[in-house]
Amino acid sequence: MDFEERLAALAAKVKNQRAVIQTEEATKNAFIMPFISTILGYDVFNPLEVVPEFTADVGVKRGEKIDYAIMRDGEVQILIECKSSTSALSLEHASQLFRYFAVTNARIAVLTNGAVYNFYTDLDAPNRMDEKPFLVLDLADIDETLIPELLKLTKEVFDLDSIISAAEELKYVGALKREIAAQFREPSADWVKFFTTRVYEGAFTQKVREQFSSLVTKAAKQYLNEQVNDRLKTALGAAAAVPAPLSAGSAESITSQPVAEADLDRDTEIETTPEELEGYQIVKAIACGDVKPQRVTYRDAKSYFAVLLDDNNRRPVARLWFNGKKQKYLGTFDDAKVETKHAIETLDDIYEHADIIRATVRSYA
Template sequence: MEFEDKLAALATKVRNQRDAIQTEEATKNAFIMPFISTILGYDVFNPLEVVPEFTADVGVKRGEKVDYAIMRDSEVQILIECKRSTDALRIEHASQLFRYFAVTNARIAVLTNGQVYQFYTDLDAPNRMDEKPFLVLDLLDLDETLVPELRKLTKEVFDLDSVINAAEELKYVGQIKRLIASQFKAPEDDWIKFFTQRVYDRSITQRVREQFAPLVLKAGVQFLNEQVNDRLKTALGSSGYSAISPTQAAEAVTSEPIAEEDLARDTEIETTLEELEGYQIVKAIACSEVKPQRIAQRDAKSYFAILLDDNNRKPIARLHFNSKKQKYLGLFDADKNETRHTLTGLDDIYQHADSIRSAVRSYLESPVDA
């Protein structure tokens, strides 16, 4: 299994089981030990590689323990402190990490609840752990640009120097990206004022701020939608399709059965963020059976199709999200007859995980001709 596939599989497990986890120990067993073993590649049952409940007496704080210490050549390299999966991470949770960081050879400290992993080092002062992480990995909102950096900490290609050298840039780029994301969700006064001053010539009173606050938020959402749509158009435009003449197009249509709805696709189609989020959920479920890059999507006027190998004869699911009153998930039986299931929210898709996986397996077991 590829590194990215392992991350996707663990993310699916976290998504499906997180709300059922009630204790810190259960979080360790269900999520964090698999992260150490499957993702980082260390043997959690080998004390020469992973030491649970690691103890190093520190001043008056004797007997305190860090949940895990990852060892290489008999030296501590990574310290990991764990919290319950339902707990939000705060710097106050890292008190043991601060103390242990100063008395061991570790250059990397990790604070995690099984879903979010905050990686720290000592950029601000030697042998003193920074108060802000240089890398934040959220398995349920994975930033793919961080995957190569995470891979450098795996047992197979451990490259601490490269990680430390890149840490400062990662730290500030990550903080800026999270700040921008927060402003798109809930813009602060300074953010609103910044844009208002550039489009509004009069004095900015409180009434004007109140008027522009929803406008700035709306513009941000529309901008993100347009960026997503542009990326989709670029991806479709570079996927290897070549232009054909009208005669060739007619012959192609008559020589292979194509779903009637697919013929209705045109430039009026608008792919929404909600459809893309639904697609990512289906993709995460299906990647337990195939590599994620084999799960493709095509948007149409009346539905959003999710396909295996971008083949419209291998439908996995359809998202019927165009109605404002009710959303549906379309699933297919062995004869490719579609049944619609009502959704109260995107999380309801997980209730149909078995059917989604079964559809993928059916194409693998009985390949459909392209």
């Protein structure tokens, strides 16, 4: 497996097992040691590379231990402090990291609960660990833009200078993205006021704030949906504009009369509409959280448009019943492959059934 596949595999393991992993030691064994081994590439059984229960006495603090120290050429490079997968990470959990960071040569510190990995360095003051991470890896929602930076931390291509030079931008861009996401989920009073005063000329009273709180949230969600749909339309347009190359043999067969007549008969019975293709792209985008995009295909039929896994009729992902003149339906499947039709008004309504679609794909994968 390549790096991204290993990362996805570990993310799936965390998702499937996190509910039953209750202790810190279980978290280390199930999630964190595999992260050190399969993602960062270090041998957890080689004390020259990974030292568990690393001890470095600090002032009057004697015998304190950090969970793991990753070594390179006999020097500590990365310190890792672990918490139970049931714990939410906070600076209160990082007191030992702060102390050890100051007395070792480590420039990278990691605080993790096996699902979320907070990476710290010393941007604010030399040899003093920052209070805010420069990189946050959440295995439940992997930010693909961080993968190249994570690669720099692996044993094979470890590049400390490159990591540190990029850390400041990563730190603030990541923090801004998380803050924007939080504001989209639940806008603060300042966020609501910021936009309201740009579109509303009256006084920003309590009543106005209450009115625009819901409007700002609604507008933000609609804007995001429109951006997604615009990208899908652009992708569909590009796909339609590029004809598939034909070999000499296939060109000859297409010009033959029997094939042309068969194509004509087929095309008069089945019409693949842009709306069906757009719906397919939405289903495909949902499914791609669990499988590679090329595995999600489609076949159009007279009465419905089928989305399949691996172009296999025995692996239906969803069906689009768009041929009716009035009501449109999305067909989803349970574990027994029994179809349930859901009435939808717009293509955006497909996202409301994303969990069912992902569960169906996972059952095949």
